Amino acid sequence: MTQNSNLEALSAAGVSVWHDVLSRVRSTSGNLVEWRDTRSIVGVTTNPSIFQAALSKGTAYDAQIAELAERGADVDATIRTVTTDDVRNACDVFAAIYKRSGGVDGRVSIEVDPRLAHDTDKTIQQAIELWKIVDRPNVLIKIPATKAGLPAITAVIAEGISVNVTLIFSVERHKLVMTAYLKGLEKAKEAGHDLSKIHSVASFFVSRVDSEIDARLKKIGSEEALALRGQAGVANARLAYAAYEEVFVGGAEFEVLKADGALVQRPLWASTGVKNPDYSDTLYVTELVGPNTVNTMPEKTMDAVADHGVVTGNTLSGTADAAQEVFDELVAIGIDLTDVFIVLEDEGVDKFEKSWHELLEATQGQLDEKK
Numbered sequence: 001m002t003q004n005s006n007l008e009a010l011s012a013a014g015v016s017v018w019h020d021v022l023s024r025v026r027s028t029s030g031n032l033v034e035w036r037d038t039r040s041i042v043g044v045t046t047n048p049s050i051f052q053a054a055l056s057k058g059t060a061y062d063a064q065i066a067e068l069a070e071r072g073a074d075v076d077a078t079i080r081t082v083t084t085d086d087v088r089n090a091c092d093v094f095a096a097i098y099k100r101s102g103g104v105d106g107r108v109s110i111e112v113d114p115r116l117a118h119d120t121d122k123t124i125q126q127a128i129e130l131w132k133i134v135d136r137p138n139v140l141i142k143i144p145a146t147k148a149g150l151p152a153i154t155a156v157i158a159e160g161i162s163v164n165v166t167l168i169f170s171v172e173r174h175k176l177v178m179t180a181y182l183k184g185l186e187k188a189k190e191a192g193h194d195l196s197k198i199h200s201v202a203s204f205f206v207s208r209v210d211s212e213i214d215a216r217l218k219k220i221g222s223e224e225a226l227a228l229r230g231q232a233g234v235a236n237a238r239l240a241y242a243a244y245e246e247v248f249v250g251g252a253e254f255e256v257l258k259a260d261g262a263l264v265q266r267p268l269w270a271s272t273g274v275k276n277p278d279y280s281d282t283l284y285v286t287e288l289v290g291p292n293t294v295n296t297m298p299e300k301t302m303d304a305v306a307d308h309g310v311v312t313g314n315t316l317s318g319t320a321d322a323a324q325e326v327f328d329e330l331v332a333i334g335i336d337l338t339d340v341f342i343v344l345e346d347e348g349v350d351k352f353e354k355s356w357h358e359l360l361e362a363t364q365g366q367l368d369e370k371k
Contacts, residue, residue, distance in 0.1 A: 001034070001037040001038050002038065003037075003038060003039065003040050004038060004039050004040065004306040006305055006306055006307075006308075006309045006310075006311060007039050007040040007302070007305060007306055007309075008040050009311040010040065010285070010289065010295070010305065010309070010311050011040045011042075013289045013290070013291075013311055013313055013314065014289070014290055014291035014292060014293060014314075015285075015289055015290070015293050015294065015295050016042050016043060016104070016105050016266075016293070016294040016295070017039065017040045017041050017042060017043075017295060017297065017302075018041065018042065018043035018044060018045055018107070018268075018294055018295065018296040018297070019032075019035060019039075019041050019043070019044050019045070019296070019297065019299075019302065020044075020045050020050070020270070020272075020273075020296040020297055020298045021044070021046075021050055021298065021299060022044050022045075022046045022050060022051075022054065022086055022087070022090055022108070023050075023053075023054035023057075023060070023086070024054065024060035024061055024086055025054075025058060025060045027086060027089050027090060027093065028060070032044070032090065032093055033093060036093065036094065036097070039302060039306060042094065042097050042101070042105035042106060042107075043094065043097075043105055043106060043107040043108065043109075043294070043296075044090050044094070044107075044108045044109070045108075045109040045142075045164070045203075045270075045296045046083070046086075046087065046108070046109055046110055046111065046142075047111050047142070047166070047352060047355075048111060048114050048352040048353075048355040048356040048359065049351065049352060049355040051079075051083050051086075051355075051359060052355040052356070052358050052359040052362075054086075055082065055359060055362065055363065056358075056359075056362055061082055061366075062366070064081075064082060064085070065078060065082070065363065065366045065367065065370060066370040068081060068082075068367070069366075069367045069370035070370070073367075074367075075360055075363050075364045075367060076360075078363055078367060079359060079360070079363055080133070082363075083110060084110065084130065084133045084134050087108050087109075087110045087134050087136075087139060088134050088135070088136055088139075090108040091106075091108045091134065091136035091138050091139055092136070094106035094107070094108060094138060095136075095138065098137070098138035103137070103138070103196075103197065103199055104199065104263075106138045107138050107139075107140050107162075107164075107199070107201075108136075108138060108139055108140065109139070109140040109141075109142045109164040110130055110134060110139060110140075110141060110142060111141075111142035111143075111144075111166065111352070112126045112127055112130065112141065112142065112143060112144075113126060113356065114144070114349060114352035114353045114355075114356050115353055115356060117144045117146050117148065117149065117349045117352075117353070118146055118147075118148045118349075119148060120148045120149070120151050120152045120155075123143060123148065123149060123152040124152045124155045124156055127141045127143060127152065127156045127161065127163075128156065128159060128161065131159075131161045137197075139162070140162050140163060140164040140199070140200075140201065141156060141161055141162070141163055141164065142163075142164045142165075142166045142203075143156065143163055143164075143165055143166065144165075144166050144167040144348075144349060144352075145165050145166065145167050145168045145173050145174075145176075145177050145202075145345075146167070146345065146349065149165070150176055150177070150180045151180070153165055153177065153180040153181065153184060154180045154181075154183045154184040154187065155184070155187075156184070157180075157181060157183075157184025157185060157187070157188060157198060157200065158184045158187035158188050158191060158193075159188070159191075159193075160188055160191070160193035160194075160197065160198055161198075162197075162198055162199040162200060163181075163184075163200045164200070164201050164203060164268070165177045165180075165181075165200065165201070165202045165203060165265075166203040166270070167203070167205065167345060167348040167349065167352075168202055168203060168204045168205065168240075169204075169205050169208070169209060169236075169340075169341045169344040169345055169348070170236075170337075170341040171236065171239045171240050171243050172341075173341070173345075174202060174204060174240045174243055174244075174267075175243055175247075177202050177265075178202065178243070178244070178247045178248075178265055181200050181202075181265045182247075182253055182254065182257065184198075185198065185257050185262050186257065189257070189260055194261065195257065195260050195261040195262040195263070196261035196262070196263065198262070198263070199263060200263075200265040200266075201265065201266045201267070201268040201294055202240075202244075202265050202266070202267055202268060203268045203270040203296070204236075204237055204240050204267055204268065204269060204270060205270050205271040205344070205348070206233045206234070206236070206237050206269055206270065206271050206272055206284045206288070207233055207271045207272060207273060207274060207275050207284055208233075208271050208344055208347075208348070209232050209233040209236050209340070209344065210229075210230055210231075210232055210233035210275070210276070210279075211275050211276075212340050212343060212344055213229075213232040213233075213330065213335060213340060214229045214230065214232075214276065216335055216340070217229050217330075217333075217335070220333060220334060222333070224329075224333055225333050225334075228326070228329055228330060228333065229276075230276065230278070230279050230283075231326045232326065232327075232330060233283075233284065234283065234284070234287045234288065234323075235322075235323035235324075235326035235327060236323070236327075237267075237269060237284075237288050237316075238288070238316055238319040238320060238322075238323040239320055239323045239324065239327070240267055241267055241288075241290060241293070241316045241317075241319075241320075242319075242320035242323075244264075244265075244266075244267050244292075245317070248264040248265070248292075264292055266292045266293060266294055267292075267293050267294070268293070268294035268295070268296060269284060269285075269288050269293065269294065269295045269296070270296050271284075272284035272285060272288075272295055272296065272297055272298070272301055273297075273298045273300060273301045274301070281300075281301065281304040282301070282304050282305050282308070282309040282310075284301070285297065285301065285305050285309060286305070286309055286310055286311060286312070286315065287315050288315065288316060289311060289312075289313065289314060289315045289316060290314050290315065290316030290317055291314070291317075293316070
């Protein structure tokens with residue numbers, strides 16, 4: 001099998017291509033292996049919404065749920081078993097890439113229960129539990145970048161566990177996430193962990209920023225406001241990348257840890273499916289190309305990049321000033337950016353929690369049927 005040339009060019013430019021979906025059918029049918037071998041995919045992410053969608057379709061999970069019901073498993077144990085099995089199997093699919101890349105790629109993410117997003121101690125406890133249950137070195141435990149999540153990130157990294165920090169919407173929060181990671185590395189070093197084995201990505205959401213700000217610009221309605229639509233998401237991500245460079249490219253604190261084997265916390269572009277049909281369907285991929293980045297693409301976006309994506313090289317470095325100008329214009333026209341990011345974080349947590357409740361209800365129904 002040969003790799004798609006557009007996605008291969010993306011990889012050559014420093015972007016790790018990860019797929020934003022996982023299901024039992026995708027794993028057992030050979031589809032995941034096929035995409036790994038033809039679309040330069042070197043990792044997979046999951047979240048509560050992805051698992052809710054996977055378990056609600058078809059019959060792939062019926063036999064396992066029936067077996068768990070017979071054993072008397074409750075709904076939480078059932079979901080934990082089913083989801084960790086899927087992630088473990090996907091980890092095995094990407095094991096060779098994990099080894100070949102020195103642990104950088106071949107990664108599969110699983111998220112803590114979204115109901116714990118505002119509970120630091122329980123987040124830490126479940127993150128450690130998931131790490132042990134999956135029992136694969138290439139798993140990443142996803143922890144939300146809520147205020148309660150920040151100390152959890154530090155604590156889990158300190159245990160030598162690799163973390164995918166999710167639901168980051170603002171550069172300010174991204175900076176706090178990077179600080180939490182560095183603090184975790186310092187504690188991991190004190191505890192005697194090998195820093196070269198600890199990996200982390202910071203999942204920065206892109207399209208949702210445009211969706212929220214575009215709606216506010218439309219409400220303002222002036223010609224100047226409407227002209228700014230579709231620019232905030234990319235500008236925000238580019239400012240986040242500039243913040244990453246400040247910390248990890250020559251930053252004094254990281255340089256000390258780097259000497260002990262520490263690795264950068266790579267920016268990961270999440271929510272890269274374009275929601276406005278007026279925009280290029282590869283916007284959040286081709287405009288966010290740079291070294292040491294990850295792009296998690298839903299299938300539709302990956303299809304678009306594979307078909308007609310144009311990779312022109314690094315589109316991140318040196319873009320901070322222009323990106324800041326976009327944000328200055330947004331503020332000048334009346335966009336309350338602080339409120340935007342609060343709304344997006346609250347909605348992000350609520351969306352995942354709703355999906356989790358739907359998953360609980362559907363799985364409980366299946367357990368009841370099997371008893």
